[in-house]
Amino acid sequence: MKMPRVMLLVGAATAILAFATAACGSGDNGGSASPGPFTDDPTPIQGLATVAEFPTDIPRSDGKTLTLAGPPTRIVSLSPAATEIIYALGAEAALAAVDNQADFPDGAMSFSTKVDAYEPNIEAIAGLDPDLVIVANNGSGIVEKLDQLNIPVFYQDIDKDVRSISDVFGQITLMGRVTGRSAQATQLLTGLGDRLKVIQDGVQGANASTGPRVYHELDQTFFTISDESFIGDLYRTLRARNIAGSGGGSAYPQMTQEAVIASNPAIIILADEEFGVTVESVKARPGWSAIEAVQNDRIFGIDPDIVSRPGPRIIDALEQLAKLIYPTRFR
Amino acid sequence: MQLAPARTVRIAAAPGRAPLVLTWRRMLPSYALAAGLTCLVALVAIGWGTVRISPLTTLAILLDHLPLVSTGEHAPTYDAIVWQVRAPRVILAGMVGATLAFSGAAYQGVFRNPLAEPYLLGVAAGASVGATLIIVSPLFITAGLLSPLPPAAFAGALIAVGLAYMLARTGPVVPATSLILAGVAVSSVGTSVVTYLMLEYNTRTLAILNWILGGFNTASWTDAGIALPYMLVAIVVILPYARILNVMQLDEDQARQLGVDTERTKLIILGAASLATAAAVAVSGLIGFVGLVVPHGVRMMYGPDYRRVLPLSAFFGASFLIIADLIARTIDPTFEVPIGVITALVGAPFFLFLLRRQQRYGGARI
Amino acid sequence: MTLRIRGLSAGYPARPVLDGLDLDVARGELVVLLGPNGCGKTTLLRAITGVLPARAAAIILDGQDLAAMKPRRLARRVATVAQASALPERFTAFECVLMGRTPHLSLFQSEGSRDVAAVRAAMERTGCWDLRDRLADELSGGERQRVVIARALAQEPRLLLLDEPTSHLDLQHQVETFRLVLDLCRDQDLAALAVVHDVTLAATFADRVALMSGGRILACGPPAQVLREDLLRDVYGVAVRILAHPVTGRPIAVPETVHLAAPDIAWLERIADPDAVLEDSPGREPHPAVPLPDVAQPPPAVRLPVQANKGVPR
Incomplete structure (x- = not known):
């Protein structure tokens, strides 16, 4: 029994990595590693590259560079978030396959060819004869395998390189360059930037150091998100205080139940309703009646896909959260 | 042919006092000491956590929840933390630690194998399959407070052990070696099933993993209530067999010739220990190292007599896991460290320390 | 009975x-x-x-x-x-x-x-x-x-x-x-x-x-x-010779004379020599089963207790 348990634990470690991918969708990043708080400065949007030029060099999360001679026409996307971006850019005709968790938009949901991004099958992927594979998490070592086969890889690690809304916007910019649709990317980002501006203006004057304490629950064992993740940046933008803070350096830390109760959140956001957690079940948890959010009925569910995928719908999530946290400011 | 005068007779002539026989009564003081220590550890653990609550307040809150005792008003948050979060967490950790160590000692005794541990016969893999099946099924979502996870894990564990037992059976006899092999085989199958399900239902992977890694972050009085009867049954059933377990340390033939019904003893002890382990796993996931290390530590410190090893394993197992869990939740005041990491980090060096100490004393009791 | x-x-x-x-x-x-x-x-x-x-x-x-x-x-x-x-x-x-x-x-x-x-x-x-x-x-x-x-x-x-x-x-x-x-x-x-x-x-x-x-x-x-x-x-x-114990008269069983090949002293010396390269032995057959110690060292002298205060069993 020793062996199998060790195997389970090893598998566990791998899978935790993989989970981070699954939960956070996928994303890519233009190399802006600094997760710094998103400011009111809209430069990232105005400063977007507007020239779609090939050949183009895209930096990868592993330090290598992807060079594309022309826009790819057979893309295999192993990232639901990247898939969403590609659809938003109107580049879906270039997709050869999406991963089996891609469910948005409808076209991705019903896409005929799907591959497993969790345990990617290199043969299945190579068999699709792709001219670009999009990878958001390399827990399985797929990047190196693809490199060996000389298949171009767009590798932007969502844990390392996507830590803020501006990072998500950077991903959209990059995807525009890759697909030769920088103009559409600029257009998309302008729209998203405008909506972001509305939210930022709406929370103007709120004091970030006294803002409402929020607990964002990823699962019923109190895994949550920290300021290190791009979800944390949503709350930072809303001038709410995430009770997990910097998460001890982890983007997705597990809190002790005691710490959740002791930090007395004013709002609880449930991203784990698909695991059977409900507003009612949270209220019924032993000891949670002492929490402000429970006493004031401020427990809300949110679609985990929109909030956890670093794609265009991140602004939808931001708007939803804004309404939940500031019901009087946003309607 | 002439014979040498029997040297033996000369030796026998030497006068001597009989060594003390270990009886339950003679061992009571060591139990009382261990029990006291365990209670002390539990109290300290309940008084220690993210939120600083003074020992007096902690004690007052605890006493307040005893029947017929009132110690006045307490801040609701403190009351919730001490009574609803910390107390059940510490008690459950203690119960699970006691169960795992006690069952581990019993397994080691029955198999006469120092590497035996309570997961040997497939309890862990079976429970994982049971829990995983629930997690990937629609039941997982519709469940409210009364989660179907513990019963499913429990059933899975018992099915796995039963399967291993039946596979190992040859006629009326169940040889220990066959049992271990069957357990390993059943465990492997179970592990593959879990791995497959994890990959197949990859949206649920984290939930499965979380369950497997185990821990006490969500402990409640309900969990403690679920596990308690099984733990008590195992202790009540196995403890009287402690003396027989000593005899089982001879090989099975010798034990049988001393009138021990080895097959029945094996069945009863393994059955009870597996039952309790299954219950512990059902409420806490898979926590390694306790069932292996604690009985060894006890044996190294107090000798091989199972009348000492069994009860003291329970007490020290409880203390060990309470301390490990205390570390897991306080090493960073806000965030959890997986308890398996702590049990291994604390357990392994402690084990090595005992091993070295035993070697230095040439295998004598210390 | x-x-x-x-x-x-x-x-x-x-x-x-x-x-x-x-x-x-x-x-x-x-x-x-x-x-x-x-x-x-x-x-x-x-x-x-x-x-x-x-x-x-x-x-x-x-x-x-x-x-x-x-x-x-x-x-x-x-x-x-x-x-x-x-x-x-x-x-x-x-x-x-x-x-x-x-x-x-x-x-x-x-x-x-x-x-x-x-x-x-x-x-x-x-x-x-x-x-x-x-x-x-x-x-x-x-x-x-x-x-x-x-x-x-x-x-x-x-x-x-x-x-x-x-x-x-x-x-x-x-x-x-x-x-x-x-x-x-x-x-x-x-x-x-x-x-x-x-x-x-x-x-x-x-x-x-x-x-x-x-x-x-x-x-x-x-x-x-x-x-x-x-x-x-x-x-x-196997053929056995029964002798009578010289004192008690009880039976003693010894194997009937078995033909044993004469020990090959040269070979014994070679295998006893740690430096010897046995691979060089040109296709030598293993030595016939002879109890080697009997050859290497003489059996220790039998020492019978002079006096026994208890009689030999009947």
């Missing part, structure tokens, strides 16, 4: 190891079972203790049917000493002997003064009382065997079964062990049944010898009657 066995069959349905065996052992008597490997000697002992299920048997001890007895009851009457019995690690010799009291204790009982007294008596009788605080796994082979016999005595049995009790012991301990067993038979009115391979050892101590072959007793009686050259040759398939 203490032990009476009639028509005992045991083993596998296709290959019975014991085939309608009859045997009696009386109180105060040491009966030695002799016979080639695989003739069913150990099976017989295991069948008596019920470890191995016997078929169509009557195994009567003191008028009671052993086959129908629960293990614990049986263990109060029959004790077994196996060859080189393993003792558990880190238990003291005293605790090991105390385990002999197991059949006298119910599940919820602890050992009491009555048990300690029995253990002490057994250990003093077997001369291992001084070893009581030693760890069993640190005892020498001879000491360990005395502890095991003491454990058997602590069971307070009527019948003592010994399965090659001396096979791992040196000459001194072989003799001492059988001396002890024989004394126990006489003093405590025990019946003892021992499996032994050494024909001469059997002849020296046994009151009666039972010669087994093919699952049956071929002959049973005083050593001088049973240990005949023709019988032994039939049973063991």
